[in-house]
Amino acid sequence: MKNLLTILVTLCTAIAGSARAEEQRPKVLILRVIEHPALDSTSQGAKDLLIQNGIDKKRIILQSAQGQPTMAKQIIMSELSQNPRLVVIAVGTMPAQTCKTLLRKYPNLSIVYASVTDPVSSDILPSGSATENITGVSNFTPLQPQIEFFQRIQPNLKTLGMLYNPGEKNSTIMVQKVQEACEKSGVSLEVQAVLSAEMMVTGVQNLVNKNVNALFVSNDNLALSLIPLISKTARRSCIPLYVSDTDVVMQGALAAFGPDQYAIGQQAGKMALTLLSKGPLVIPIEGPAQSTPLINAKLAKQFKITIPASLQSSEKS
Amino acid sequence: MTFTDLLLSCELGLIFGFLSLGIYITLRLINFTDLTCTGSFTIGAATAAQMIFLGYNCWLATLASFLAGGAAGALTAFLHIHMRISDIFSGIITAYTGYSIGLHILKGAPNRSFMEVDNIFTQQPTLLILFLLVIFFAIIYVFFFSTRLGLAMQVAGYKPWLAQQFHVKTTRMITGGLTLSNALIGLSGGVMANYQEFFDITQGTGTLITGLSIALLGEKIFPLRSLLASYTGCFVGAIAYQTLISFAIQCTSLGLEPYDINIILAILMVLLIWKRKSC
Numbered sequence: 001m002k003n004l005l006t007i008l009v010t011l012c013t014a015i016a017g018s019a020r021a022e023e024q025r026p027k028v029l030i031l032r033v034i035e036h037p038a039l040d041s042t043s044q045g046a047k048d049l050l051i052q053n054g055i056d057k058k059r060i061i062l063q064s065a066q067g068q069p070t071m072a073k074q075i076i077m078s079e080l081s082q083n084p085r086l087v088v089i090a091v092g093t094m095p096a097q098t099c100k101t102l103l104r105k106y107p108n109l110s111i112v113y114a115s116v117t118d119p120v121s122s123d124i125l126p127s128g129s130a131t132e133n134i135t136g137v138s139n140f141t142p143l144q145p146q147i148e149f150f151q152r153i154q155p156n157l158k159t160l161g162m163l164y165n166p167g168e169k170n171s172t173i174m175v176q177k178v179q180e181a182c183e184k185s186g187v188s189l190e191v192q193a194v195l196s197a198e199m200m201v202t203g204v205q206n207l208v209n210k211n212v213n214a215l216f217v218s219n220d221n222l223a224l225s226l227i228p229l230i231s232k233t234a235r236r237s238c239i240p241l242y243v244s245d246t247d248v249v250m251q252g253a254l255a256a257f258g259p260d261q262y263a264i265g266q267q268a269g270k271m272a273l274t275l276l277s278k279g280p281l282v283i284p285i286e287g288p289a290q291s292t293p294l295i296n297a298k299l300a301k302q303f304k305i306t307i308p309a310s311l312q313s314s315e316k317s
Numbered sequence: 318m319t320f321t322d323l324l325l326s327c328e329l330g331l332i333f334g335f336l337s338l339g340i341y342i343t344l345r346l347i348n349f350t351d352l353t354c355t356g357s358f359t360i361g362a363a364t365a366a367q368m369i370f371l372g373y374n375c376w377l378a379t380l381a382s383f384l385a386g387g388a389a390g391a392l393t394a395f396l397h398i399h400m401r402i403s404d405i406f407s408g409i410i411t412a413y414t415g416y417s418i419g420l421h422i423l424k425g426a427p428n429r430s431f432m433e434v435d436n437i438f439t440q441q442p443t444l445l446i447l448f449l450l451v452i453f454f455a456i457i458y459v460f461f462f463s464t465r466l467g468l469a470m471q472v473a474g475y476k477p478w479l480a481q482q483f484h485v486k487t488t489r490m491i492t493g494g495l496t497l498s499n500a501l502i503g504l505s506g507g508v509m510a511n512y513q514e515f516f517d518i519t520q521g522t523g524t525l526i527t528g529l530s531i532a533l534l535g536e537k538i539f540p541l542r543s544l545l546a547s548y549t550g551c552f553v554g555a556i557a558y559q560t561l562i563s564f565a566i567q568c569t570s571l572g573l574e575p576y577d578i579n580i581i582l583a584i585l586m587v588l589l590i591w592k593r594k595s596c
Contacts (some may be wrong), residue, residue: 035576063566063575069513069520070329074563076320081321094517097430103513123430124514166420167518171430194415 010075028058028086028272031075031099033092034067036225038245038261042115045111045265046089047273053273065095069114072098076109084108087272091115091265093169096124103133110275114268114296115139115261117170117219135283137267139219141244141291143181146218149257149293151185152240153300154214161212161239162188163199163203163230165222174218200226204233218244227251240303246294250316254303255295259288322563324444330556331447332512335505336524337531339386339498344532346462346545347474347494354502354528356415357389359521361503363419364561366429366516372445373452375436383423386503387466387496389415394492412525418519432517437511440477450508451552453502459544461497470494502528530586531555561585 028050030043043062049061061079065072072095079086080102087110090096094115100123103109111124119125151157162178166172175191182189190210194203202225207208207215207231215234217223223230224245231241231252240254249256271283297317300307309314320534331448336358343351361382368378389411396407423429461467473480473490480487502524510516535554539546563583 037417063569066578068523069515069517070333070559071566073513074325074329074559075566076326078563078566081319085335093428097428097432098513101432121426123432126433150351165427166428167416169426169517172425173426177563186327238421293503 011236013159025059025081026087026276027061028055028077028087028089028276029061029063029079030066030074030089031091031095032062032066032223033072033094035064035139036221037251038224038247039091039115040295041220041247042091042265042268043263045262046091046114046269047265049266049269052184052271053275055276065098067094067096069094073102080106080109086110087112087275087288089114089268089272090136091268093117095284097122100124100134107133108280109133110272112136112268112271112279113138114264115205118173120283121173122169130282130285132280132282135271135285137264137271137286137287137288139259139261139264141288143177144184145291146242146257147178147181147187148186150255151187152212152311153255153295153305154240156188157213159188159190159212160214160216161192161207161210162216163192163194163200163207163221164218164225165195165201166193167195168221171218174220178216178218178314185226194222196224199228200229201233204230208234208237208239212239214254215239215241215251216243217241224248225254225265235302240299240305246292252299253296254299254305255293257293258291260290260292263290264288288291318435318560318564318567322567323560326559326563327556328443328512329483330559331444331451331552332497332508332525332555333531333550333559334451334507334555335501336452336528337353337535337555338458338548339501339505340525340528341532341535341547341551342494342498342501344529346471346534346540347491347498348389349474349491349495350395350404350408351390351495351498352405352525353389353393353411353415353495354408354525355521355523356412356418357386357499357502358524359415359504359518360389360421360506361498362506362510362516362520363422363429364503365507366431366510367422368423369436369511370429370431375414375434375439375511379437379511382507382510382522383500383504386502386506390497390499391446391492393499394495397495398488416518417522419521420576423516423518425549427518427568428515431533432514436514439507442524447508455545455548462544466493531558534558534590535587557589560587 031040063075088099090113093116099111117140120128192203192207203305213267228249243253243256244258246256246260294313297315343349359581365378365382393407393411396402412591421566472489473487477487531554535550565578568581
């Protein structure tokens, strides 16, 4: 017990000392819901933009909530207790919700959300427009163009199989929207719910058995973190996989027509920068600035798919 | 560490205290390896979240989370006693089912938020409400486990043959113990949902480890084995555990990587519970 006390006291002093040494200027906390390639590149985009614009590295804190709201709350509070003027870039729905509940007690908190699919129904922005404390970049991209893009690569695309985790809010919203988009493009949709990583292979195989022409993963954190596995399982039956994020294409997907997660991070970073330099003000919410097509050339060759000439510029091997 | 950090750790600790108390009851009092926790936490929190969202009274919703958690415990007991499935497996089955049931309760919405509606913490200070809850359950806990029924329950878990000599129906006692323990875990989930004003279905994952480590930490801090000491131990352990997490988070500001949090937490736990070799 005595040893522990000594260590605790020493560490406390060290932390307190390091906190005092820094200037009391507003800090930026980049809080990810969990570690995962797409979210990591969003955070990286925000961080890089802030550093490029002359924000001191020490003023940027990068943390992960490990999927736990209690952890998210503790991280935000530990920063708030040192410095009440804080700009939080909340990457993912859950950290943004946690920030929102803290607003009542800490009106000086500024929230910039990124990678949130639907800020309205998750109560982050119930009114649908930015306030002085909350603004951000959603990652929702229109689905119709994505489906049409897939049809250009695979003209015989009749049935699309979609993998999603019913335990994620963004995915459940996405399923309805994909359904609508597919109906408009004349593609039928087979949906497969996957509750955990262990079920993924079985889920993919189940879709393959339903004779889908291609698989689609859109904004689902569970599926996005298992792209190599999904791709490998589907490739055995010669079925290509499409994704919503261009960042994960090279992990084994055939193509994507979506926002660049890094660019979304930069957009959020820009908002945070404005808040840092000008203090609290209303910044209108944004969506992803642009969608870019990306095709995995190596896989296209493997599937013996000839890419239309108009799309060849977006190939990457 | 600042005062706000400690305050937050206290709040979270008092909520997780109920979780670890539930685990403590099955682990130590009725000697049953119960893994239902993940399921009962999810079901309890989902029930509370959905009821508050639909406009029911928040206290009613919290009571419902207690009952829903209890139902999950009763299911485990049913599987164990009537279907003759081993204790570990019946707990796992309920925990698995809990995820789907939780999603059903939430009408398929994996993340339910109710920030615009009143919850149990809206009117009064958070700590006051939590203290009242803790004291209320302390009285029930100490009183109940001192009655003949409560003692019979403990005997049934530890010395089934002795219990049978005294005509104690061990199966009923195990059912009762599991129901009570999981009701407390469900309550912890319900209070947590109230506290954070939203509930995410993935939140139940990991509660088993948290609850177990809190229960064991509490035992180390309060080694006495009286009822009140064990009860206090759970809550003090939970506060200590949350303080350690909060501390570990701040350590990362010393230049450690964000993903080092768990290592720091592990080191701090080892420092807290290690023992010197007795000569």
